[in-house]
Amino acid sequence: MKKVLLKTLLRISVSALLIFLLLRKTDFSAILNTMHNFSLTNLLAAFLLFSFTFVILAYKWKILLPEQSLFILIKTILIGHFYSTILPGQIAGEAAKAYTLGRGKKNAEVIAASVLIDKITGLLGLLIVGISGLFFSRTVVPPTLTISLIIATFLVVLSLVLIQVKLIFTSILKIFNYLKSVFPKAGKVFSQIELLIHAWRMYSQKSKILFYSILFGIAYQVVSIFTSMLLAGDLHISVSFFDWSWIAAFLSFALLIPLSIGGIGIREGTLVGVLAIVGVIPANALALSFSLFAFTLIYAIVGGIVANSSMFKKVKS
Numbered sequence: 650m651k652k653v654l655l656k657t658l659l660r661i662s663v664s665a666l667l668i669f670l671l672l673r674k675t676d677f678s679a680i681l682n683t684m685h686n687f688s689l690t691n692l693l694a695a696f697l698l699f700s701f702t703f704v705i706l707a708y709k710w711k712i713l714l715p716e717q718s719l720f721i722l723i724k725t726i727l728i729g730h731f732y733s734t735i736l737p738g739q740i741a742g743e744a745a746k747a748y749t750l751g752r753g754k755k756n757a758e759v760i761a762a763s764v765l766i767d768k769i770t771g772l773l774g775l776l777i778v779g780i781s782g783l784f785f786s787r788t789v790v791p792p793t794l795t796i797s798l799i800i801a802t803f804l805v806v807l808s809l810v811l812i813q814v815k816l817i818f819t820s821i822l823k824i825f826n827y828l829k830s831v832f833p834k835a836g837k838v839f840s841q842i843e844l845l846i847h848a849w850r851m852y853s854q855k856s857k858i859l860f861y862s863i864l865f866g867i868a869y870q871v872v873s874i875f876t877s878m879l880l881a882g883d884l885h886i887s888v889s890f891f892d893w894s895w896i897a898a899f900l901s902f903a904l905l906i907p908l909s910i911g912g913i914g915i916r917e918g919t920l921v922g923v924l925a926i927v928g929v930i931p932a933n934a935l936a937l938s939f940s941l942f943a944f945t946l947i948y949a950i951v952g953g954i955v956a957n958s959s960m961f962k963k964v965k966s
Contacts, residue, residue, distance in 0.1 A: 660910050667914025671921060671935060679932040684940065687883045695879040699944045702872050703727065709771070709865035712858055713763040717750070724955050725750045731952030734911040734945060743768055749956075762848030769809070769849065770859060774866020775901050776802040778874075782894025788927055790895065798898060812850055821846060870897060880940050884933050886924070896923045911949070916942060 707722040714722070728749050733742025747764040751757035779798055783790060811817050825843050829836045852859060874893045881888060888896070903919040904912040917938040924934040 660908060664909040664911075664913040664915075667909065667918055671914075671917050671931070675931045675935060680936050680939070683884055683933055683936040686885070687880070687940070691879050691883050695876050696944060696947075698872055698876040698879065699948075702869055702876070703730075703948070705865060705869045705872060709862055709869065710763065710767050712862050712865065713766055713852070714760065721750070727948065727952035728956040729952070730945075731949050731956055734949035735953075736910070745956075758844070762844060762851070765845045766848050766852050766859075767862065769805075769845075770862035771866040771869065772805060773863050774868075775870055775898055776805060777863070778867055778870040778894045779898025780895075782891045782896075782898070785891040786889065786895060788889075788892050790926065794895075794899065794923075798895065801902070809849060809853070812846055813853055818846070818850060870894075873897060876944075877937070877941065881937055884936050884940075886929050886933050886937060888924070888927050888929070892927050896920075896927075899923055911942075911945070913942070 703723055703726055706726050707719050710722050710726070711717060711719060725746050729742035729746035731742075732745035736742075743764050747757075747761040750764075751760035754760065776798070780802055783795055783798065812821070822843060825839045829839045832839075874890060874897055877893055877897070878888070878890065900916065900919050900923070903915050906915060909915050917935055920938045921931045921934045924937075925931070
């Protein structure tokens with residue numbers, strides 16, 4: 650318990666420090682003045698698009714779990730969103746989704762596997778959009794960023810393909826069994842990775858399902874990009890769709906790093922850095938980042954309400 654509290658306090662401190670350093674170099678009044686440019690119409694449209702992403706994610710997950718109702722999946726996604734916002738890293742949100750939907754069910758392992766596969770196909774959708782953005786963008790992107798995204802794509806695809814080779818598959822499982830015996834405290838982590846490997850091998854034989862899941866992953870990214878573009882337009886941020894494609898990829902990868910609470914600080918620092926490449930000043934980048942986080946926070950509150958109401962019903966019953 651003390652370790653968890655210490656880690657949480659440490660990550661809150663990281664978030665606070667990063668925000669402090671960013672605001673120290675930026676005129677806060679300029680950020681507020683920039684945010685006054687938002688039109689109610691664009692804010693509402695952007696919020697509706699942001700809301701629609703949860704529906705896309707639910708349909709995407711339903712491809713893997715066709716027996717589940719769309720309403721239940723949306724509720725579970727909102728709960729996962731809540732935990733990924735208040736806890737460090739998005740892994741907490743994925744774990745919450747698997748636990749919430751699989752609790753007390755015989756097919757809990759299948760549900761957990763679907764969460765992992767859903768994450769992988771979402772990652773592949775993100776990489777496809779990001780690479781496409783780099784290919785069609787007219788912006789001179791720093792080689793280190795381009796190379797890192799290409800390498801990430803290559804490694805993800807290569808690892809998923811190699812798992813299909815029986816010799817490699819059995820060898821990987823033997824390695825993890827050995828690691829569990831050497832590092833028993835990390836046994837749960839290794840078991841989760843093994844579950845992911847088994848799940849991918851199982852779902853890889855269902856190419857049609859994977860194809861549609863990746864397609865919905867791409868759709869999710871596209872709608873998210875248009876949400877950012879709507880908000881950015883009012884902030885006088887003129888960035889093309891293809892530039893937003895690779896920017897969204899780098900931002901998503903940055904938010905996977907579990908160093909802060911809800912990605913606070915990391916989101917802002919990443920956006921300031923990558924948007925500077927396309928000529929956006931820090932004040933405008935921070936105004937956009939705070940606006941996107943406001944949307945995230947609204948639905949985190951909704952997810953928290955859903956999570957608490959679900960827990961109350963179970964206790965009452």
